[in-house]
Amino acid sequence: MMDLDSLKRLVSSEVDRLRDRIIWMADTIHENPEIGHKEFRASEILTSALREGGFEVRVGVAGMKTAFTAFKRGRAERPVVGILYEYDALKGLGHACGHNLIGAGGVGAALALSRVLQDVEGSLMVFGTSAEEGGVENAGGKVIMVEEFRAADACLIWHPGSRNMASRQSSYAREAIQFEFYGKAAHAGAAPWEGVNALNTLLLMFRAIDALRQHVRPDVRIHGIIEKGGEAPNIVPDYASAKFYVRVADINYLHEVSEKVKNCARGAAMATGAEVRFWNYANTYANTIVNHTLADAIEENMRALGVEVYKPQERRIPPGGGSTDVGNVSQVTPICSFYLVIGPETLVGHTPEFREAARSEKGHEAVILAEDPRYDSPGPLPEAGALREG
Ligand SMILES: [Zn+2]
Known part of the structure; x- marks a missing residue:
């Protein structure tokens, strides 16, 4: 079996070889922004790049026309390591969250790893x-296709x-609820007693x-807007609507708070x-469970690449809401x-500045x-054919 260092060097040289193609994919997707489910x-x-790389591709996963999975077997079936891609843009803003880079980098990773897959116990999905x-x-495509991830x-x-981080911090579970109230219209001055006020x-x-806030755990966030509150002041509103997000650090508690x-x-x-x-007017998101074993491995690779890794807990910033x-x-x-950093520390997602940085x-x-295990120093390469012996 080839040692890990040689494997990494091989993957690295493959990334170098694919460089122009990866950047072409990133830029082409950037120039043709498509919103969710229309990508x-x-x-x-x-x-098509994955197919060329010998992956078995399945398009239209979980009823979503633009979702897909791809599989390539290594020396053994398991363990199966999964790489996730995103590639949707924001309405009117283009790729202001840089998902063009996520997709292109993900293909780069899959193709580069393909080179060593026959020498590794495991498969790529x-x-x-x-x-x-x-x-x-x-x-929230991942919610819809969530059962697929059990294969990995x-x-x-x-x-x-705007910062190099080995792992994102936990994220909150979230339920999106729409409320509609139906009352009875009436002349607000002449006969208000005939009405039922939906806005009230x-x-x-x-x-x-607001009274509930005192009696829920401190991680709870409840925030809403009024969508519709009536037509005119002289009519008792017979209809009013609001949209709310309920967020909690843990999905089990989320249901309890939503019920309240x-x-x-x-x-x-x-x-x-x-x-x-x-x-619910949107898919419910679960909280993110951070896996520290994977995060440590990623951090080690990042440091080996000379990347300065930002550690949120060192600066005592609370988990993201x-x-x-x-x-x-x-x-x-x-x-x-x-x-991984694509701009200055002040760079904020979902802005034109972020789009340009992407x-x-x-x-x-x-x-x-993103996909290079040894960007700086590829070093001498072992013969690819020699690897299959061990
Ligand atoms: Zn994003």
């Missing part, structure tokens, strides 16, 4: 996960950012939720005599998502670094 071109670019970004119908023994994904009901719910929030709506409706309806569909994956298989020289550097 047809990106999906085509990524899967790729997961093309569409529609990561919210703002489209049925966002461990998964990796990377994301461009909705405001009561907001107040009940729904009770606030039920109670408000009872108080005014309005009717209430509610439902955001939510991602990576969380749902982390509930079924160990996963590590690492971050096709900058620094962005290109990151997309190569």
Whole structure:
């Protein structure tokens, strides 16, 4: 068997060979931004490269036209290591989250690892996960295809950012709930006693939720907006609606808190005599379970590449309160998502600046670094044929 160092050097030289192609894929996807579940071109670019690399590709996973999986067997079937891709853009903003780099870097990783796969005990599985970004119908592709990830023994994904991190911190579980209140319209001045005020009901719910805040755990975040509150001041509103996010550090507690929030709506409706309806208007995200074993391995590789690794806990920053569909994956298989710098520390996702960084020289550097186990010093290469002996 070839030693790990030689394997890494081989993969590294393969990444060098693929460099122009990886950057071409990243830039082409950047120039043709497609929103969630419509990433047809990106999906085509990524899967055709995988097919060429000898992967068995399956497109249209879990009923999503732009989601895919790809598999290539190594010397043994297991363990199966998974690589996750994202490739969707933001409505009106293009690739302002740099998912063009995630997809292209992921293909680079799969093709480069292909070179040594016959010398490794295990297989490679790729997961093309569409529609990561919210703002489209049925966002959160990883939630929809979550059963697929059980095939992998461990998964990796990377994301461009403003700091090099071996692992993201945990993310919050999140439920997205829409509330609708139905009352009865009436002349607000002449005969208000004939009306049932839907807006008042909705405001009561907001107040009940504020009263709830004192009696839930400190990690709970409940935040909502009023979508519709009436037509004119002289009409008692017969309809009002609000959208809420309920976020909690742990999915088991999320359901309990969501139920309390729904009770606030039920109670408000009872108080005014309005009717209430509610439902989840987006997929529910689970919290991310951080896998420290994978994170340590990634960190070791990053340091070997001369990357300065940022450690959030060293600076005592509390865990992020955001939510991602990576969380749902982390509930079924160990996963590590690492971050690589594509711009200054002040760079913020979902902005035009981030979009420009996603096709900058620094962005290109990151997309190569993402799959390179030994970027700096490839060193002398062992003969590929000699590897198959051991
Ligand atoms: Zn993103």
